[in-house]
Structures are given as structure tokens and as C-alpha cells.
Amino acid sequence: MSLVLNISQRNSVLKKMATLIGQNSTAILEVNQKDLKNYSGGDRAMYDRLKVNQAKIDGMISSLEQLAQQEDPIGIERFRFNHDNGMQVFNKTAPFGTVLIIYESRPDVTVEAAGIAFKSGNKILLKGGKESLHSNLEIVKLWHQALLETGVTTDWVEYLNYNRTETQAFLERPTQNIDLIVPRGGEKLIDFVKTHATCPVIVSGRGNNFVYVHREADRALALDNIINGKTNKISACNAIDKVLIDKNLPNKEDFVRNLITSLKNYDVEILGDISLSKYEEVQPIRNKSVWHEEFLDYKIVIGETDNAIDAISKINEYSGGHSAAIITRNKKEAEVFMSSVDCAAVYHNASTRFTDGFQLGLGGELAISTDKLHQRGPIGLQHLVTNKWYIHGDGQIR
Template sequence: MSRVLDTSQRNSVLQRMAILVDQNQHEILKANLKDLKSYQGNDLAMNDRLKVDNHKIEVMIAALKQLANQEDPIGVERFRFTHDNGMQVYNKTASFGTVLIIYESRPDVTIEAAGIAFKSGNKILLKGGKESLQSNLAIVKLWHYALKEEGISSDWITYLNYNRTETQSFLEKPTQNVDLIVPRGGEKLIAFVKEHATCPVIVSGRGNNFVYVHKEADRALALDNIINGKTDKISACNAIDKVLIDKNLPNKEDFVRNLIATLKNFNVEILGDASLSKYEEVNAISNDDIWQEEFLDYKIVIGEAENAPEAISKINKYSGGHSAAIITRNQKEAEAFMASVDCAAVYHNASTRFTDGFQLGLGGELAISTDKLHQRGPIGLQHLVTNKWFIHGDGQIR
């Protein structure tokens, strides 16, 4: 791997990039318009992720500035030990070396993920989707300007303009050293990367997030939570797809009717299990496989749970291991639910839409991992490092 750039060099590039993005907003939007015009699909989530507007550019700039102001994640002491023979032993954080990020449709990843990887002292290989090619190339051009102006080689941030066959070939026999791969996209992309990669992969898996409305729930709070989780941003992996309603919720009938009416106001397609498909405007689910689906659309499944253990069991069976929430006034029930549900993020009386690096205090994210190693949940600046042992002696032998 290349010599690690010092903190001031990395921060200078990030600060310069923030200025360049601000100065070149028109060029980014112009390139993105070409991508939007070329996109032939009718996938609402894909189109939402692909589109860049002034607000998204403001978020890009803010992310770069925030990264530049954060503490250096490299060289942080994790452990120290003085050996009996006098050796001084330290364990410190260290960069991976080269990180490959494979992603679909989101030009903002070319800013945020590259920025996080670079700040962590890593070289970055970016492999974006063909649908966002023009946007990505325009942004990478700015990255290269920022590097050049600081006297740093442009190969610290490289864009791989590969088709599927070329990508597969690179994964199987990389033409340069790759230490870590992070795929960020749908299940097909993740499966493709895992099948062909020859180095470690951090899986940014599917959402398919659940809300369980416990029998002691505040019904108004539950309604707001579900509507926010489902309709605020359908293209987000932290959106809600499934709702389980406790069989013994007081005035359950009123709550269900209110939920259905509110969801229909947002044009959400509602499917229900046998207990809830009797309601008008709720379609019966065809089979249980739908409980595993991530929709990324105005679509939701509602069902009934006998009790909390049944809700937990169903979530652990079908969810993507991303996020789950319980709505209840009962603190003890909430704690039991949160301890038992096998998801990266668990919530009590709060929306799953907060499973996001920026919202959880990390200052952005590379991806949201549904793996348990080496990091679970949002992968922030602090997590895109490995560790290394530093041992100082004065001639000790064993």
C-alpha cells in the first residue's frame, strides 16, 4: 500500500473538494440531467436515488466539511501493555489500504463514501452504476482537481468505468491490490459481489424493516411512526415495509382503520394477513414469502401478532437484520424486545428512518452493514479502519 497521507493533507483535500463542489454545482446538475434523461426504467426508488438537486449538493458539501473537521481515525490507541521483558506493546488503528466501493444509482455516494474512505487513509476504487455514469465522472473530476491542487496523486481516488463482465473479472482477478470491498445496493448486486470477490466483503444488506405495535402502545405515536417510516423516503433502506399489530391492542379496530385511511392518503398499497385482509382496501397476501421482501415502493404489509414473543420470532425469521421498532409505553417490554430482535439497529418509540450514519452521530456513512463482522449498522469514519500492533524494544529475543 502507499504511504499514508498525514491528517493535514487529507483534510486539505476534503476542504478543497467542498469548495469545488460548491463552485461547480451547475456542472454536476447538468451531468445528472443527462443521466436522468438516459434512465429508461420506471423504478421510483432508483429514480429518487439517481436524482441530484440543490439540496443533495448542500448535503454533499456539508458532509465534506464535517469530515474535514472530524478527528483522525488513524493511529488511535486501543490497547497498551508493558511486557515483562520491557517491550512496550501498543495496538492502534490503521487504514485498510485500498477499498473498493460498488454502488448503484447514487451520485452522492461518490462524495460521501469516497470522502469517508479517504479521510480514513485509504485509496478508493469507485465502481458506480451505468445509470449514474455522467454524474459520477463529473464528481470524480472534481476529486482529481482537489488532489492535484494539494500535490497528491490522483490514483488515491479512481473511478472504474467497467461493465458487468469487466467488474466480474476484476473481482475474481484484481489488477491491483484490494483490501476490502463494500457493495452498496440491492440483493442482486450484493450476491454478485459475494460470489466473485476474492477479498473480504462488508455486506450492506436489504432493509425489510418491521414495526411492532405492542398492546400498550400510544396509538397516535404508533401511527406517526409507521407513516414516517413508510412514506418519508421510499428509496431508503431504513424505510418500513412490515407492521405487526398486537392482537390485544385496545381499540385495535379503530387503530387499524385509521392506519389504513392514512396510508391510502399517501397512495400506499396495503397488503394484509388473514386477520387484517378483511378490511376494505387491504389485499390478502398470496403467500408468506412476501414477509421477506424489501419493497422500496409505496407498498406495505400489515399483520397481527399474538404477543411480543410471536412478533420477535417473526421479525427474526423474515427481516433483513437492518432495523426494527417497538411502540410501547412499557419500558420492560421494550428492553426485552430490543435485546431479542436480531437487527443492527433496534428502536423504542422512534422511527427506523434514523438508521443513518449522520443521524446516529457518525457524520455520514460508507454503508449500513447487516453483517456482524467487522462492523454492524452504519459504517462511519471510525469503522473504516483495521488495527495494527506496534512493539518497541531494545534487543529483546524470545
């Protein structure tokens, strides 16, 4: 385990894993049904993440195949310097070592996130939620088969079947070296990991994403953008929760009525500020704290704003720092908005649903970080590395 696997070995494991997922898809779907039947919670987003279907199986296979085709992220030269004394100095990318991924509900994380971390040369520790235990164990069994069939020890991928108390104890007093922790889940999970971890944590924070409909917006485009962002996948962290409509939008009344009708067609619960709660289908906001919430449900807040500056201020006050979009024909206004909003991803006339490693050209993602160190937004293969200095000499002393 001490030696980093070469790129050929890592790619062979990933390709073998893709083949095994395809060959064992029926078994994965069957054990996932067991997890779904055992799930007693009423959280629709959690259930949606827990469910594995053929589309998710295909996504797992595709992510592994794409990873196997990507360049090796290890050993890439970032800097070189020839010292006056003759030493040759290089800085190159290097693996973290051991990455612990703690996640809720999503069995596909056991494939896709683990695959990215493995391709980056890291040992993987997986701690999934109890609700997806059967699915996760079935997939980890395939990881071990893929490793063994390519001549690699199964130590590279390990599943931690711990309860909450055992997990807390492991975070506070790890029984093996951990270099990085990546929590994937809701705010409670992230806070739990941050509170108890004794090593660096990459925070994959809440969404609570905003769309601002500027006064020079294409109203049809804005409507499509909001409906897509809200209803395409409610369990996604890149879904829309808040809409700000410029009070000077031409034909604003018609736009708002069309928006309400379209949202109600999807049974979306609509909350509105004072200016918009006059509509029968819109419930008035009872507490300002709702502006901070990530819903992960068929629920949305719509509000009116005076101008772009007001919209930027509100987004920076309430959003999760994940994604925000402006809908406008005015490129200058869009540039001001995009440079001023403090989010990991900012959009002009496009859906926040694209904040995703695969969609943004990374070939998948380990997580979407709302921290600013060491990587912001989708964390892809090339971001899951640290660096290391290589100095070559011929006897130099200082």
C-alpha cells in the same frame, strides 16, 4: 501512494472538494439531468437515488466539511502492554489500504462514501452503475482537481468505468491490490459481489424493517411512526415494509382504519394477513414469501400478532437484520424486545428512518452493515480502519 497521507493533507483535500462541489453545482445538476433522461427503468427507488438536486448537493458539501472537522481515525491507541523483557507493545488503528466501493444509482456515494474512506487513510476505487455514469465522472473529475490543488496524486481516487463482465473479471482477478469491498445497492448487486470477490466484503444488506405496535402503545405515536417510516423516503434501506399489530391493542379497529386511511392518502399499496385482509382497501397476502421482501416502493404489509414474543419471532424469521421498532409505553417490554430482536438497530418509540450514520452521530456513513463482523449497522469514519501492532524493543530476542 505507499505513504499514508497525514491528517492535514487529508483534511485539505476534503475542504477543497467541498468548495469545488459548491462552485460546480450547476455542472453537476446538468450532467445528472442527462443521466435521468437516459434512465429507462421503471424502478422509482432507483430513480429517486439517481436524482441529484440542490438538497443533495448541500448534503455532499456538509458531509465533506464535517469529515474535515472530525478526529483522525488513524493511529488511535487501542491497547498497550509492557512486556517482562522490557518491550513496549501497542495496538493502534491503521488504514485498510485500498477500498473498492461498488454502488448503484447514487451519485452522492461518489462524494460521501469516498470521503469517509479517504479520511480513513485509504485509496479509493469507485465502480458506479451505468445509469449514473455522467454524474459520477463529473464528481470524480472534481476529486482529482481537489487532490492536485492540494499537492496530492490523483491515484488516491480512481473510477473504474467497467461493464458487468469487466467488473466480474476484476473481482475474480484484481489487477491491483484490494483490501476491502463495500457494495452499495440491492440484493442482486450484493450477491454478485459476494459470489465473485476474492477479498473481504462488508455486506450492506436489505432493509425489510418492521414496526411492532404493542398492546400498550400510544396509538397516535404509532400512526405517525409508521407513516413516517413508510412514506418519508421509499428508496431508503431504513424505510418500513412490515407492521405487526398486537391483537390486544385497545380500540384496535379504530387504529387499523386510521392506519389504512393514512396510508391510502399516500397511495400506499396495502397487503394484509387473514385477520386484516377483511378491510376493502387491504389485499390478502397470496404468498408467505412477501414477508421476506424489501419493497423500496409505496407498498406495505400489515399483520396481527398474539403478543411481543410472537412479534419478536416473526421479525427474527423474516427481517433483513437491519432495523426494527416497538411502539409501547411499557419500558420493560421495550427492553425485552430490543435485546431479543436480531437487528443492527432497534428502536423504542422512534422511527427506523434514523438508522443513518449522520443521524446516529457518526457524521455520515460508508454503508449500513447487516453483517456482525467487523462492524454492524452504520459504518462511520471510526469503523473504516483495521489495526496494527507496534512493538518497541532494545535488542530483545526470544
